């Protein structure tokens with residue numbers, strides 16, 4: 001085991017953006033979803049706005065919610081620097097997607113980049129899906145993607161170092177070598193991933209102490225996810241192996257890209273509820289909750 005210093009994976013938005021600067025394969029996909037959305041879009045766990053900002057630039061009204069203050073702060077800093085129109089279509093709020101209730105409906109709810117896997121407990125997963133459902137309008141689609149389990153995962157040495165990458169410290173420009181390992185518990189289905197950051201000189205000599213961060217991600221098997229979606233009142237209307245949406249989901253590709261909508265009976269109830277809301281008119285506040293608390 002390393003004696004590296006712990007850092008919070010979501011404790012510094014600029015560091016997150018520097019680390020994931022090459023993560024671009026999903027941007028056009030979610031921009032396409034935003035551009036074709038008939039109404040406003042909610043991104044849960046929006047982080048630093050890596051996707052929310054280009055989605056708003058595509059013309060959609062976007063609300064991005066994240067529970068990590070440092071991520072929201074960086075998203076908000078970037079939002080403030082946008083041109084007037086884009087800036088005004090975009091709102092970032094701090095909130096927990098397990099309990100968030102904004103008391104408004106969206107045409108699309110997006111949950112990108114494996115983030116459903118952060119819901120390590122069954123109750124968290126159920127609560128997040130309830131939040132999605134509470135915010136989807138009658139025309140609504142829940143669009144999300146996640147890793148699917150791959151057989152090599154449990155074979156990794158939990159003390160090994162894998163997949164070396166490099167990044168640059170966003171403040172000093174120093175070169176950092178990033179390595180990772182993971183420890184998968186087949187009983188809980190939780191994969192504990194550790195990322196190690198070592199600053200190095202031009203000739204690869206280490207500088208200072210190594211730092212590390214840890215992420216606990218729940219592996220969600222395909223039929224398990226089918227079941228959770230069904231129990232939460234969703235039906236899958238699009239299920240693919242990757243963002244090109246050319247191959248139906250096979251479970252072999254390492255990724256699952258899903259569109260789900262509220263099941264027909266649920267949608268009829270939601271539409272009736274929306275009509276009631278309309279009748280009640282101004283009695284109801286549409287001001288978003290910034291507490292993220294269970295204020296439904």
Ligand SMILES: C[S@@+](CC[C@H](N)C(=O)[O-])C[C@H]1O[C@@H](n2cnc3c(N)ncnc32)[C@H](O)[C@@H]1O
Pocket residue numbers: 010044045046047048049050051065066067068071095096097098112113114115118
């Ligand atoms: C992998 S990042 C994805 C961020 C962004 N969507 C992107 O694609 O770059 C996961 C994000 O989920 C957020 N998160 C984790 N649990 C959350 C929760 N319960 N409620 C809201 N956000 C959460 C983290 O703070 C982090 O910003």
